[in-house]
Each structure stands twice: as structure tokens, then as C-alpha cells.
Amino acid sequence: MFRKPWLCLLAIAWMGLLATQTHPFSVVQSYGGFAFLGVVGAVFANATGAGGGVVFVPFFNQLGFAPAAIIATSFAIQCCGMTAGAITWWRYYRHQHVTNPQWKSLPSGLLLTVPASLSGIWLAQYGGTTLPVLAALKGNVDHLHLGFGVFSIVLALAIFASIPLLKRTHFRTFSGRCDTVCLPVVAFLGGIITAWLSVGVGEMVAVYLIIRGFNVTMAIALAVMLSAFSVWAAIAYHVLISEAVVWQVVLFAGAGAIIGGIVAKRVVLAFSPVRLKMFFGAWVLILGASGLPVFNLN
Known part of the structure; x- marks a missing residue:
């Protein structure tokens, strides 16, 4: 009932942003295809708990984007898609x-998890600048594809290992002491990895749970x-400091990501968790392997 007016307002705002471009029709011609990428990335992200960077990072790499632009643009797109998905999931809840009880x-x-993730992201982004002893936490953007490849392969193996657990019929209904301690640690480490790769915390927490x-x-x-909280925490650094966001890509991929974020819940409810995890695990494994030097042809 209330969705259509909000979608209309978003559509009007989007057309207003497009109209501010110097040559709107040329922009549509050059970047319009990224809308489909945004839809696909957001559906994967919001249907599996993984960040959209799992799709965006390897795709932008193939297009020859600079590493800093890959991370910054991925975060900006996810601010659109993950927010739409988070609102949709919260309304469903x-x-x-x-x-x-489940x-x-x-x-x-x-x-x-949210405070821990944000702490990890901000420590990785700003800690090295503030305290030289923490410089290693900034990561090495020039090794982005190697890091993404290793993380994706480890994530895929964890996903496959968790598949037998999806057949459970009885679930935990509360967080015990172990979860109270471990969840913030997992989220904190995931936040650091997310600052490096634009993916990490959602995947790690979902697999843990x-x-x-x-x-x-x-x-x-x-x-x-x-x-969603994490990517919004991370984007300020790339808007104000790295200034590496490719906004024309975000204009279209972000719009597609909003659509994908809204429909992703239906994908989850339409397919069995086992099939979703198997498909997503295979997808992540292939993308991760393509990021390793031995498979990377760039």
C-alpha cells in the first residue's frame, strides 16, 4: 500500500539526478547497462546475506577499474541495494x-554485531592514518584481487560445509554466552575485511549463525x-577522502540494486535454502578462483 508512493518518489529523484548530467542521453547509453548488474548483485546479496561486492568487485575488475574505484563504487551501490533489502527484511520480520521464537x-x-562491524571498518579505514602502528590494517589495495580471491574461496568452502546443517528442523532460539562473545568478534574481523574488499561481514556472520x-x-x-549498516559506515571515507566513487555507474547500478533488494526476499522464500547455498557457493568459488593470479588473465 505504501510502497508505490515511495517508489514513485525514488523514481522522480533518480530522473532529477539524471537530468543534472551534462549529456543525459550519452550517460544512459554509456552506463545504462549497469542497472542490470545492480539488480543481479542485489538479488544475490539480499537473498544470501552476502554483500553485493561479491558480484561487483570481479565485474569491475574485468572492466579495468582502478582498485580504489572498485571498492568505493561497490560500497556506493550497496548503500542502495542493501538498504532496500534491509528495509524489506525488517518489514517481513x-x-x-x-x-x-526462532x-x-x-x-x-x-x-x-553492528557496533563491532562499524568499529572494525573505521579502524581499518582511519586507524592507519591516526596511528602509524596500525598502518597494516589499511590493507593493500593493489592486492585487491588476490585478497578477494582467497576470501571468496574460503567463504565458498564454509558455505558448502554448512549445507548439511540447513536440513535441521530444530533451531536455536536464543544467543548463549558463546554467541554473546563470538558474534562481536566475528563482526569486528568481518568489518576489517569489509573495509578492504567491500564484502566480508555479512557473509561471515551468516555462516556463523x-x-x-x-x-x-x-x-x-x-x-x-x-x-546495510556497514556499507553506510564505510562510504563516508570514499566520498570525502578517497574520492574514488564512479558516480555515473552508481546512478544506474544503484537504481537496479534498489529493485533487486526489494525482490530478493521473494527469491529466498521461493527456493529451498540448500539450493540457494549450493548455487551461491559455486558462484563464489568460481569468482574467487578467477581472482587468483594463476587464473587472472589481466
């Missing part, structure tokens, strides 16, 4: 699962919301 860990899970025996759909919803 509030309307259908707020009294479901979902009651969602708010507490966010309280445990599934392995620990929480409801799979709840784990995906929590990971999407956590990723």
Missing part, C-alpha cells in the same frame, strides 16, 4: 515473525541488515 535473536544479534544452528532465513535477514 515485523509483520510475520516478531512473535516467532526470530527473537534478530534484534539482539544486530546489537551485538547457520553453523551455530539458528534459523537460516533469520540468519540471512540479520546479515543483510548488518551489511
Whole structure:
């Protein structure tokens, strides 16, 4: 009921931004195809709990984007798609699962992971500049594809290892002491990796929750919301300091990502978690292998 007016306002705002371009028709011709990329990336991201960077980073690499532009632009697109997905998942939780015992860990899970993730991101982005002893936390953007490849392969193996756990019929209904300690640690480390690669924290937290025996759909919803907070925390650095965002790409891919973020929930509910994880794990493994030097033809 309330979605259409908001979508109309977003469409009007988008057309206004397009009209501010010097040559709008040339911009559409050159960058319009990125809208489809945004849809695909956001559907994967919001249907699995992984960040859209899993799709955007290797694609931008193939297009020859500079490493800094890849990370910055990926974050900017995800601010659109992950936010749309997070709102969609939150509405789903509030309307259908707020009294479901299997979902009651969602708010507490966010309280445990969001501050930790933001701390990790900001420490990696600003810590090295403030304290030279923390310079290593900034990572090496020139080794982006190697880092992305290694992380993606490890993530894919973790996804495959968690697939047998998806067949559970009984799920955990509360976070014990182990989760209270481990979730912030996982989110903090994931935040650091996210600052380097534009992906990490959502994937790591989702896999952890599934392995620990929480409801799979709840784990995906929590990971999407956590990723939304995380990418918004990270984008300020790239807008104000690195200034590497390719805004023409964001104009179209961001619009597509909003659409993908809205429809992704239906994808999750339409397919079994096992099939989603198998498909996504294979996709991540292929993309990760393509980022390794032995497979990278660039």
C-alpha cells in the first residue's frame, strides 16, 4: 500500500539526478547497462546475506577499474541495494515473525554485531592514518584481487560445509554466552575485511549463525541488515577522502540494486535454502578462483 508512493518518489529523484548530467542521453547509453548488474548483485546479496561486492568487485575488475574505484563504487551501490533489502527484511520480520521464537535473536544479534562491524571498518579505514602502528590494517589495495580471491574461496568452502546443517528442523532460539562473545568478534574481523574488499561481514556472520544452528532465513535477514549498516559506515571515507566513487555507474547500478533488494526476499522464500547455498557457493568459488593470479588473465 505504501510502497508505490515511495517508489514513485525514488523514481522522480533518480530522473532529477539524471537530468543534472551534462549529456543525459550519452550517460544512459554509456552506463545504462549497469542497472542490470545492480539488480543481479542485489538479488544475490539480499537473498544470501552476502554483500553485493561479491558480484561487483570481479565485474569491475574485468572492466579495468582502478582498485580504489572498485571498492568505493561497490560500497556506493550497496548503500542502495542493501538498504532496500534491509528495509524489506525488517518489514517481513515485523509483520510475520516478531512473535516467532526462532526470530527473537534478530534484534539482539544486530546489537551485538553492528557496533563491532562499524568499529572494525573505521579502524581499518582511519586507524592507519591516526596511528602509524596500525598502518597494516589499511590493507593493500593493489592486492585487491588476490585478497578477494582467497576470501571468496574460503567463504565458498564454509558455505558448502554448512549445507548439511540447513536440513535441521530444530533451531536455536536464543544467543548463549558463546554467541554473546563470538558474534562481536566475528563482526569486528568481518568489518576489517569489509573495509578492504567491500564484502566480508555479512557473509561471515551468516555462516556463523547457520553453523551455530539458528534459523537460516533469520540468519540471512540479520546479515543483510548488518551489511546495510556497514556499507553506510564505510562510504563516508570514499566520498570525502578517497574520492574514488564512479558516480555515473552508481546512478544506474544503484537504481537496479534498489529493485533487486526489494525482490530478493521473494527469491529466498521461493527456493529451498540448500539450493540457494549450493548455487551461491559455486558462484563464489568460481569468482574467487578467477581472482587468483594463476587464473587472472589481466
